[in-house]
Amino acid sequence: MTPAPQIPVPAHTLAESMLSRHFGRETVNYFSSSPINRLSFLRSDHPFLSAALKHPATRFVLLNNLAPLTRSSSELFYAKYDDVRKLVSQDLFDKPEGDMIKSYDSRKTYPNLIFLGLDESRKDGGLAWKIYSGTPYFAVDVTPKGSEEQQTAAKDIISAMEARGLSFFQTRVMMTFSADEAAIYAQSRALIDWNNRNTFCGTCGHPTMAVNAGTKRACPPTDAARAVDGKSEERPACNTRTTLSNLSFPRTDPTIIVAVVSADGKRILLGRSKRFPPNWYSTLAGFIEPAESVEDAVRREVWEEAGVTLSRVVIHSSQPWPYPANLMIGAIAQVSDPAHETISLQHDPELEDARWFEVEEVEEALKIGTSDLSAGAGPEYKGGLRLPPPTAIANQLIKAAASAEYFAAGTNAKM
Template identity: 35%
Template structure:
């Protein structure tokens, strides 16, 4: 029942992260100076792609010199051939068709890259890693303990405060995303920012001191006033917007009357398995749609459409 890593966006990351060598400055510099090293270039939180049919996101170090000095640099890991991969963050302020760069580079946000399938699944996973890490550095330049400026360590995987000695590590925010099931129908909702006619699984952040299972029950209760009993894990997905881990689950509804929290959702209702299958296929009679295949919500719906309530058996 659980999909392969390659079928969910951002899940496949072929790099060996080499967390054991991040403090080895000589090792990192050797990788960086190797002619086989490659670099991702971000303008803010948007990656640059070399213009052309291949949508190439990898730059030689000599090619990155045209962008000046990066604000942030992160070692991402090693390829299978031992060559290093790095992410560089710049503040270039380029428009999509900036005349100074537009003839050479495309500036395309990561969500659009994923939706349009512009890069291979392994490259998409690496881009997700890079985006999350560079975003963390932009947001955490100062020590959360004493407020002093912090410095980068461990090849970009730590920030250290030399004033109070605090060490800061990249954060990942756990989010539950759940498909609530009542036999031959499931509960879907839509937020106001969704595209016209799109419905998806409910979701919400896990709170401190809370299990993922309890977060599923709480979020469904808060957003739709539906109680859930059994909760079954499905799969997870790194979600670099900016840095979450989506924990996909199925949940068994204990009651079925919906009361929508309009502060959170525009609408929520029960959908039959047949409707879900039509939404996934783009053939729903009312033009309703489901999330695209790069999102874990799509795979929750796909598994339910295929197997029905048996997905709750794990």
């Protein structure tokens, strides 16, 4: 078997356009560019979800405490409906969503089940629904929890899978899947984790229920469990039910990450935190704050962490980072005045060191010194600078910042 490509190369990146001539080819990062069409508008269509759930071609990604079920560290295992039948009731989507909300009963527990979408490249034997066809994908949380019955079913599924030689692969950051599987795993992990963190309403504190095939949560107006002591089923008023947007939406935390180029274009600013291995440096990064633009956040973070004042900031590419819910927005930025290049770590103590590296040293490190944070440097590494691997957006930003082509793209425009 040939090793799967680690970085996605969707067809659109190879297409010619005015924009690609002007700005260069789009950079597509690991965890993005899923082969699955999410078909978000079908998530409340229960007849569709019901057909997808029971279809023989349907594939289920299983997560146990967020660790995905795998054949090996580089390959996901896709279960069939029969494998998860004990945990996922066949009649789950038989009632319309509105009726499910109306008959909510907090005593009944359900596993997190997420409809991921259809893989339209696998149409043979797949599901055909109106004008859409392909292989349906779901993610299921098999972590033993909830009612006793649910826990027993989850444990049975885990044992049955492990008896087949499969394992739930625990790792800090998944960097060994193919590009397609990394994106499928990222969507599964992000949504199951979000559901687990939002089982109670943030406004009124009562339990919530998953709706829209696990991609939103509702605070139901009634709870059958309240009626046991002759009380009304009605729950206290909740602000989330008073407007049209009466649902909780999955959270995505925008984060900036930036490769900074010196005024003369010959050096790149990199930093390191104490937890990094020796000689390992990366781009600067930080959360975007409320009421802050991406460019403002880039300027603030670079000044706070390194004391460097930026001029132009250009957004380069982005990367979903499902640990737990980040969207890394990658930028390239430049200092316009050499006087603004002076490094100071006195403001924010986040970095242990920040330094300007010559482009030649960075290029060498990109060739022989890249690795995951937890892995050793490659066999060709001879000491000196170490950098993140190509599966991290930091690597793509550093590569662009070190490349003359990136800065020449606009001048090469044939328009």
